[in-house]
Amino acid sequence: MEFQCLTDLKCLSKMPKSHSSDIDRLIQVLAKVPGLGPRSARRAVLMMLKKKESLMTPLAERLEAVAETVGECEICGNLDTHNPCHVCEDVRRDSSTLCIVEEVADLWALDRSEGYKGLYHVLGGTLSALDGVGPDQLNISSLMERIESGTIKEVILALNATVDGQTTSHYISDRLSEFEQVKITALAHGLPVGGELDYLDDGTLMAAMRARNSIE
Amino acid sequence: MEFQCLTDLKCLSKMPKSHSSDIDRLIQVLAKVPGLGPRSARRAVLMMLKKKESLMTPLAERLEAVAETVGECEICGNLDTHNPCHVCEDVRRDSSTLCIVEEVADLWALDRSEGYKGLYHVLGGTLSALDGVGPDQLNISSLMERIESGTIKEVILALNATVDGQTTSHYISDRLSEFEQVKITALAHGLPVGGELDYLDDGTLMAAMRARNSIE
Structure with a gap:
């Protein structure tokens, strides 16, 4: 009995791709954000690619800035750029x-x-x-x-x-x-x-x- | 008649803030992503701040990489890192x-x-x-x-x-x-x-x- 193409992993790995793995990896990371899943992450990436200057680049910059500067307040445990917090x-x-x-x-x-x-x-x-x-x-x-x-x-x-x-x-x-x-x-x-x-x-x-x- | 504090804009602007405007700006940008609104963006940012190394920084890096490298295919109009696309x-x-x-x-x-x-x-x-x-x-x-x-x-x-x-x-x-x-x-x-x-x-x-x- 032959396996169908859909269940044959070798066949899947040879499948031609419609976009590069960079985009795939972005979708995978974005899908981990609470509120988004794989489908909505794909839709969000496509939308962001259309609005690169107004959405994608600012989002990347602000995520980086916040990831670098925000930490836990040593007094109360709030998250803020200042320590102690606002x-x-x-x-x-x-x-x-x-x-x-x-x-x-x-x-x-x-x-x-x-x-x-x-x-x-x-x-x-x-x-x-x-x-x-x-x-x-x-x-x-x-x-x-x-x-x-x-x-x-x-x-x-x-x-x-x-x-x-x-x-x-x-x-x-x-x-x-x-x-x-x-x-x-x-x-x-x-x-x-x-x-x-x-x-x-x-x-x-x-x-x-x-x-x-x-x-x- | 005095205005209530809730409707008085001066009062609102003087209101003490629980976090810095950097975080606010990130929430505002993230809320524009389709599938997320202001509330879910806030929740997502808080969750990402807890998982900085595994989620926030990789997301920032991949967004930047994709924003820089992905463009429209000149033949078919697909979005990809290659031109012509995959x-x-x-x-x-x-x-x-x-x-x-x-x-x-x-x-x-x-x-x-x-x-x-x-x-x-x-x-x-x-x-x-x-x-x-x-x-x-x-x-x-x-x-x-x-x-x-x-x-x-x-x-x-x-x-x-x-x-x-x-x-x-x-x-x-x-x-x-x-x-x-x-x-x-x-x-x-x-x-x-x-x-x-x-x-x-x-x-x-x-x-x-x-x-x-x-x-x-």
Whole structure:
């Protein structure tokens, strides 16, 4: 029985190519970017090749510049071109409150919302027994040092409302309970703004009901 | 009445930033890549910053390399590091058939399907009265020159099955009718492989019915 051409690897390797391997390699790397897959990466490369001056070259230059200059802030773990980062260096911020987040993305998201003007501390993940992440893998010792320095009066736990996030919140509030002068708070649970009751899960509805406020 | 902070532009410009403008500019450029928007670009940048060596730097280098080396093939309009491109230079291909496609993406797609081993010609779009695209804006004069050279025996019109694509097909087959030795064909219409009748549009079903084949 003969193999069909489609399954015959020798045949595939001899297949004539419509473009060079340089383009292929670019597509392969671009496909690893979250949000893109092999198909959308191919489409993106074709589009960029049409807009070389306005898109492809600037993108290459900026990626290189950012890759060279951006690093982790030694104080809070934010990613920035400065070290310490813009947030830690900003004297207008309230240095007595510290908001603990899982990832840099959460820091940026909270900062965009403009509901908070204090400092941050990025843990770099959550405790997870399954993934083998213990307290030593997170930025918890640097957090303890910041709090020991004594300027912080309130710690806001702004971790994700997932099981791992809440476990980590509990762990941190336990560790912080030795500092009696520090108030520990957590983000409120409730209806998301613009959310419809009908589409919300039971857990959120229950939390919103439990934390109901009196309207005066 | 005082404006709220959210709508006050002065206030926004004074707003403390959580990261430097270099990162912002990278996000802005990346958000222009098709398939990504501002939100997914931000997520992609954060992910890339975590994988600088394995993702960000290689991506920057490959983008630069491709932007520098890739250009349009002077014969067929394909995008490649070589000029003439891999397809036009491949002696194993059947140089007597020419497949006309709208875009380079279509050329790559047909070539991946391995159902065709001839040459290609990329029009660079379709005729469109609304967008002001006439025959002079497409690679039609170079197409006529290739056919006048006399080696081509069959022209396959592989344009999209859209109104503009079919209009352009008609226009090209009209122009080619003067070459009596050239056979003009078009891709078949019918059921897509793996497609279910129930989900297909009426036009496709009608075309498939009209072009039905006898099974022997």
